[in-house]
Amino acid sequence: MAASGATNDEMMDIGGAELDNNKNEKMFTLKKWNAVAMWSWDVECDTCAICRVQVMDACLRCQGDGNRQAGGKQPECVVVWGECNHSFHHCCMSQWTQQNKRCPLCQKEWSIQRMGK
Amino acid sequence: MYELMTMASMMEDSPNAAKRPNFSAISNSNSNGISKTNSVLMVKSGVAKKLVIKNFREKPKLPEDYHAETWKKLKEAVVAIQSSTPISYCLEELYQAVENMCSYQKASQLYENLREVIEQHVKETVEPYIRGVQDRKIFLKEMEACWQAHCRQMIMIRSIFLYLDRRYVLQTPSIPSIWDMGLELFRKHVIGQQLAQTRTVDGLLMLIESERQGDVVDRLLLKSLLRMLSDLQIYQDVFEHRFLQATDALYTAEGRRLMQELDVPEYLAHVDKRLQEENERVLHYLDGGTRWALIHTVERQLISEHLGSLLAKGLENLLDNNRIQDLSLMYNLFSRVKNGLVELCTHFNSYIKKKGRTIVIDPEKDKSMVQDLLDFKDKMDNIVLTCFQKSEKFVNSVKEAFEHFINQRPNKPAELIAKFVDSKLRMGNKEATEEELERLLDKIMVIFRFIHGKDVFEAFYKKDLAKRLLVGKSASVDAEKSMLSKLKQECGGAFTSKLEGMFKDMELSRDINVAFKQYVANLRTDFDSAIDLTVNILTMGYWPTYPLVEVNLPKEMVQYQEIFNKFYLGKHSGRKLQWQPTLGQCMLKAIFDNGKKELQVSLFQALVLLLFNESEDLSYDDIKTATNIEEGELKRTLQSLACGKARVLMKEPKGKDVTEEDKFKYNLEFTNKLFRVKINQIQMKETNEEQKATEERVFQDRQYQIDAAIVRIMKMRKTLSHQLLVSELYNQLKFPVTPVDLKKRIESLIDRDYMARDKENPKQYNYVA
Numbered sequence: 001m002a003a004s005g006a007t008n009d010e011m012m013d014i015g016g017a018e019l020d021n022n023k024n025e026k027m028f029t030l031k032k033w034n035a036v037a038m039w040s041w042d043v044e045c046d047t048c049a050i051c052r053v054q055v056m057d058a059c060l061r062c063q064g065d066g067n068r069q070a071g072g073k074q075p076e077c078v079v080v081w082g083e084c085n086h087s088f089h090h091c092c093m094s095q096w097t098q099q100n101k102r103c104p105l106c107q108k109e110w111s112i113q114r115m116g117k
Numbered sequence: 118m119y120e121l122m123t124m125a126s127m128m129e130d131s132p133n134a135a136k137r138p139n140f141s142a143i144s145n146s147n148s149n150g151i152s153k154t155n156s157v158l159m160v161k162s163g164v165a166k167k168l169v170i171k172n173f174r175e176k177p178k179l180p181e182d183y184h185a186e187t188w189k190k191l192k193e194a195v196v197a198i199q200s201s202t203p204i205s206y207c208l209e210e211l212y213q214a215v216e217n218m219c220s221y222q223k224a225s226q227l228y229e230n231l232r233e234v235i236e237q238h239v240k241e242t243v244e245p246y247i248r249g250v251q252d253r254k255i256f257l258k259e260m261e262a263c264w265q266a267h268c269r270q271m272i273m274i275r276s277i278f279l280y281l282d283r284r285y286v287l288q289t290p291s292i293p294s295i296w297d298m299g300l301e302l303f304r305k306h307v308i309g310q311q312l313a314q315t316r317t318v319d320g321l322l323m324l325i326e327s328e329r330q331g332d333v334v335d336r337l338l339l340k341s342l343l344r345m346l347s348d349l350q351i352y353q354d355v356f357e358h359r360f361l362q363a364t365d366a367l368y369t370a371e372g373r374r375l376m377q378e379l380d381v382p383e384y385l386a387h388v389d390k391r392l393q394e395e396n397e398r399v400l401h402y403l404d405g406g407t408r409w410a411l412i413h414t415v416e417r418q419l420i421s422e423h424l425g426s427l428l429a430k431g432l433e434n435l436l437d438n439n440r441i442q443d444l445s446l447m448y449n450l451f452s453r454v455k456n457g458l459v460e461l462c463t464h465f466n467s468y469i470k471k472k473g474r475t476i477v478i479d480p481e482k483d484k485s486m487v488q489d490l491l492d493f494k495d496k497m498d499n500i501v502l503t504c505f506q507k508s509e510k511f512v513n514s515v516k517e518a519f520e521h522f523i524n525q526r527p528n529k530p531a532e533l534i535a536k537f538v539d540s541k542l543r544m545g546n547k548e549a550t551e552e553e554l555e556r557l558l559d560k561i562m563v564i565f566r567f568i569h570g571k572d573v574f575e576a577f578y579k580k581d582l583a584k585r586l587l588v589g590k591s592a593s594v595d596a597e598k599s600m601l602s603k604l605k606q607e608c609g610g611a612f613t614s615k616l617e618g619m620f621k622d623m624e625l626s627r628d629i630n631v632a633f634k635q636y637v638a639n640l641r642t643d644f645d646s647a648i649d650l651t652v653n654i655l656t657m658g659y660w661p662t663y664p665l666v667e668v669n670l671p672k673e674m675v676q677y678q679e680i681f682n683k684f685y686l687g688k689h690s691g692r693k694l695q696w697q698p699t700l701g702q703c704m705l706k707a708i709f710d711n712g713k714k715e716l717q718v719s720l721f722q723a724l725v726l727l728l729f730n731e732s733e734d735l736s737y738d739d740i741k742t743a744t745n746i747e748e749g750e751l752k753r754t755l756q757s758l759a760c761g762k763a764r765v766l767m768k769e770p771k772g773k774d775v776t777e778e779d780k781f782k783y784n785l786e787f788t789n790k791l792f793r794v795k796i797n798q799i800q801m802k803e804t805n806e807e808q809k810a811t812e813e814r815v816f817q818d819r820q821y822q823i824d825a826a827i828v829r830i831m832k833m834r835k836t837l838s839h840q841l842l843v844s845e846l847y848n849q850l851k852f853p854v855t856p857v858d859l860k861k862r863i864e865s866l867i868d869r870d871y872m873a874r875d876k877e878n879p880k881q882y883n884y885v886a
Contacts, residue, residue, distance in 0.1 A: 026730045027783060030723060031715070032649045032704035033674065035696065036587060039685075040657040042693040056658040063611075079691055116691035 041079040041116055043087040049105055050092035055079050059089035078116035084108045090115060184223055187214045191227075191277070192234055198273045199238045201266075208277065216280045224285035231278060232298060239267070239306045257320040261338055263307070264345045271299035304349045317342065318356050322363050325398070329367065340402035347404055360403075361410055368418035376423050381431025382443040388419045388450055421454045428464040436468055439496060444504035458510070465505075466514045469497060473522030477530055486530065487537035490564050491557075494519065520567040527853055528573045528812065534565055535577035538600065543585060544592045554596055562603050570852035571608055576815045578604075579616060580661045580807070586623050587653060587700055618659035626653045629685070636684050650677050654685065657695070661811070668698045668720075669745045671727055699750075707765070709787045716765065717795040721746055721754045726765065729783045737777050753798070755781065763789060763796050819852055823862045826850055831872050831884040839863075839880050 040046075041055050051060040062077040080090040086105045088096075096104060103110050180186075194211050197204045204211075218227045275282060275295045282295050293301060308314050321342060328334045346352040368391075375384055395415050399408045420427075427447075435443050451457030476482065476489045497515050505511040523530050538561060541554060549557065568574060585591040601620070605613040630651045637650075670678070682694055701720025705727075706713060718726065724744045728735060735743075741751055752775045759768040759775070765787055769780045826849045830842060837845075843859055863882070866872050875881035 027708060028716075028723075028726045028730055029706040030648050030671075030674070030703060030727065031706050033651070033677070033720075033723075034702040035650060035652045035678070035681075035720070036655065036700035037652055037681075038655045038657045038660070038663075038695045038697060039689070039692045040695070042691055054658065056656070081691065114690055117689045 041087065043079060043081075044085065045087070048089045048092055049086075050088050050096055053089070055087060055089060059091045061091055061095075062089075080115050081113045082108075083111050083113045085113070179221070184218070184221070184226075187218055188227070188230055190214055191218075192230070194277060195231070195234050195274055196238075198270050199242070211277045212280065215278050219280055219284050224281060225289075227278075227281055228285060228292065231274070231281075231295070232302075235271075235274070235299060236302050236306070239302045253316070253320045253323060256316055257324070257338060257342060260307075260313070260317055260320075261341050261345075264303070265341070267299065267303055271296055274299075300349055304351065308346075308349055308351065308355075314351075314355055317346075318359060321356065322360060325360070326363065326367070328398075329394070336401050343402050343404060352404055353406075357404070357407055357410075360407070361414055364411060364414050365418060368415055369422075372419045372422055376426060381427055381435065382440065382446075384427070384431075385443060385446050385450060388415075389446055391415055391419060392450075416453050420450055420457065424451070424454070424457060424460050428460060432461075432464050433468055436465070436472075436500065439500070441500070441503055444500055448505050458508070461505075462510050462514050465511065466518045469515060469518035470522045473519060474525050477523055477526045480529075483529065483533060486533050487561070487564070490523070490530075491560050494560070494564060516567070519564070520569075523564070523567045524569045524853060528570060528815075531565075531568045531570060531573035532577045532808070532812075534561060534568070535574045535581060537561065538578065539581035539585065542592055542596055542600065544590045551593065551595065554593075555599060558596070558600055558603060562607060566607060571612070572818060572852055573812070573815050575612060575616075576661075576811045577808075579619070580811055582616060582619060583661050586619060588702065615659045618656055622655050622659060623653065626651075626655075629654060629688075632688075633681060633684055637680065640680070648673065648677055650681065652681055652685075653700075654694075655697075662814070663697050663699055665695070666698055666747055666750075667745060668724065669743065670698075670724070707787075710785050711788055713792075714787070714789065715793045717793060719754070719798050721750060722758060722796055722798070725751075725754055725758060726783075729766075734780060734782045736781070737775070737779050740781070755779070757796060757798055761797060763787075763794050765796065819854070820862060822852075823850065823854065823859065824866060827859075827862060827866055828871055831882065835884050836875065837882055838878075839882065842882060 043055055046054050046056065048055050048059060053060050053063070057063070058077045078090050079087050080093050081087045082093075082103050084103050084106050086103050088104075093110070097110055101110050102108060190206060191211060191214055194204045194206060215227070218224065278295055286292060286294050292298075308317065321339065324334045324339055343352065343356070346356050375387060379387065392412065392415055395411055396408075399405065399411065403411070432447075434440075435447065448458070448461065451461050473490075473493065476486060476493060482489070494515075501507060501511045501515060538558070541549070541557060565571070565574065582597075585597075591597055597620070601613055601616055604616070633650075633652070678696065685694060686692060698720050701723075703718050703720055703723035705716040705718060705723055707716050707726075708714075716722075716726070721744075724746065725740055728740060728743050732739075737751075737755070740746075740755070741748070744751070746754065755766070755768075755775045756773075758764070759766040759781060760773055764784055766781045767784045768775070769782075823846070826846055827842070830845050830849070831837065834841075842863070843856060846854070846859055863872075867874065867882075870885055872882050873885050875883055
């Protein structure tokens with residue numbers, strides 16, 4: 001718990017002369033704000049249906065490569081959204097579309113709506 | 118003259134002759150009866166005159182009594198030598214006489230005669246003389262003198278009878294040389310007598326024993342007599358055996374006694390001294406062949422026999438007190454005997470395990486655990502290095518023992534190591550230079566290597582790293598990076614990829630913020646109070662998960678947040694941002710009666726303080742409604758503002774703890790000697806919860822890993838018995854698990870239809886595709 005007993009702050013004399021000048025100013029003003037925010041892909045389902053890995057992580061293939069090359073996530077292992085709004089790892093999907101041009105979840109024709117950046 | 122020449126040259130040859138006599142009793146083998154200066158005569162014989170020698174017309178004849186006369190002469194000389202009286206004939210004459218006797222085929226008779234004379238002398242003169250003396254020491258002295266005299270006489274005699282020795286004896290293999298005959302007779306009549314022999318050997322043993330007790334004895338006497346035994350070739354039979362027996366008995370008793378009386382270091386020093394003494398004994402008077410058996414006996418009785426009790430009694434103490442010299446001695450002594458080092462190593466190993474366990478197991482000592490571990494490791498390493506000669510067996514033993522005891526207490530050491538590293542990498546740790554820090558980190562990695570379940574370490578390390586990065590508390594980027602690369606080396610890229618990702622996030626955030634500042638500058642905003650907003654954008658999944666909280670921000674902060682959202686999502690499509698108010702930091706300008714201050718506060722503290730711009734007094738409930746901060750968090754925040762060291766707020770009623778009935782107003786009279794004041798957050802309770810949460814997360818992860826491993830194995834094997842499955846799992850899983858854990862996971866997978874029990878054999882599992 002917090003240490004207590006240091007009350008000498010109150011005992012000290014007030015020596016300020018600029019009291020009046022500051023009357024109109026606010027007591028506290030926010031000058032700096034160091035905020036923290038987490039980003040994640042804006043997806044409905046957070047697992048890639050093709051490789052069963054979370055879309056936030058690198059896809060299975062990239063993880064294997066990454067381990068071998070002693071690097072982390074590959075920069076190109078991003079998320080891709082189809083027109084059907086389903087999302088997958090871009091790596092996984094480009095493999096998939098070589099054999100089948102349909103979305104693996106809804107069987108609609110696959111066309112890319114947007115890519116993660 | 119010719120004879121002299123041959124004789125001189127033969128004398129020079131004689132040391133190399135086949136039947137080489139043993140002149141042990143006399144140091145210079147050349148100084149025998151015949152003076153060597155005779156050989157100078159032959160130099161003159163270089164005259165180049167031809168001389169024709171013709172045979173006698175009549176064959177010369179010897180006088181009838183020539184043999185008897187000659188023998189009489191020779192015998193006289195021998196007796197003179199034996200009685201140490203001057204010889205009445207010149208040596209050349211005697212030598213000539215021997216040669217003549219040999220030439221006239223009287224060699225064997227001459228030999229027999231000589232033998233008789235010598236035997237008689239030895240028998241009659243020497244034997245009773247030796248029997249007569251009673252005192253042991255005097256007896257030994259007399260014996261030695263007698264032996265020396267005998268040798269001297271024999272050499273003299275042998276010189277005179279050299280021709281016989283070389284001519285007759287050498288060609289007749291069945292008889293010993295004159296010298297050997299002398300030895301044989303001495304052996305037979307002096308030492309061969311049971312009484313004399315026993316007395317000699319007893320006397321020798323007594324002398325050695327008294328030297329072992331610390332007395333000074335006549336080593337030359339010992340040496341001479343022992344050489345005598347060697348020369349007579351009875352050293353092993355009559356002496357060595359009894360000597361070793363006596364040694365064995367002495368050291369058996371001494372070992373037992375001193376083990377009781379002395380403490381271990383003293384005992385070891387004593388053993389060392391004893392070994393040195395015995396070695397010296399061999400050097401000074403014992404026969405070289407005795408060395409091995411003698412030293413072996415000492416080692417067996419003083420070390421081997423007490424190996425166990427020495428270790429049990431002394432090792433712990435020596436190790437505790439870091440007695441480097443004693444430990445070195447122990448190692449050296451133990452290395453002499455069979456199993457000595459194996460035993461030492463075993464005890465050393467269990468000492469480490471025992472001591473180490475006390476460091477690790479006691480929650481009271483958690484605070485100093487890591488430092489204690491480091492110190493302990495240093496100490497043990499130093500002992501192995503300086504005392505145990507860096508023997509590989511011991512090095513490995515240290516490793517094995519550390520790995521064993523450190524995992525006696527699951528998870529906690531890993532957690533504490535992570536926290537220890539944090540404390541060293543955090544700013545304000547100025548006690549060490551970069552190199553010292555680097556060395557320390559290396560040492561920590563050595564300890565870390567022993568830990569099973571490195572995931573616990575990772576979780577705590579990550580949490581602390583996040584704190585260091587977000588609050589900007591990291592002491593040195595280089596040190597952070599170096600620690601990271603060490604971890605990577607130790608555990609592989611997969612282990613550190615997320616940690617690396619955290620560093621990358623920090624770098625990217627810096628760039629984003631530069632871009633954002635420009636973006637804001639170009640916006641031409643209409644709000645006057647410019648807030649300097651920097652945002653750290655973290656990739657979800659790399660960082661620890663933080664609780665999601667919703668709080669009410671002031672209008673202008675919301676505005677800023679929205680601007681940033683727009684800016685960021687415009688650059689990175691497909692992403693969403695989740696703000697983390699718990700991690701926010703603010704700087705507030707505050708005006709107090711005696712001056713302006715800058716307050717370094719958390720976002721929550723800032724939110725509370727900003728409320729006081731509108732009203733002077735606020736109740737707990739007012740603040741709670743306005744900010745929407747979660748209750749526990751709010752109480753801690755208010756406590757830090759009103760009860761901490763820097764009290765910006767005043768609480769009514771006063772007290773250490775915040776309750777829901779409290780009222781607050783700002784402290785206009787706030788003073789502090791600093792312009793920039795940091796108001797610490799109160800974290801006590803939180804860390805406990807945090808720690809639990811982190812631990813739980815690790816355990817959760819472990820369950821998934823167990824599940825994954827089970828499925829992987831079953832997929833490969835299709836069917837497997839419970840036992841085989843469990844043993845394979847133990848091979849694959851890198852963290853400690855109990856069989857109960859595994860059983861639970863298997864049950865759960867059966868429930869979820871990943872696998873099934875075999876219908877006929879319930880102890881067998883089948884993989885379900």
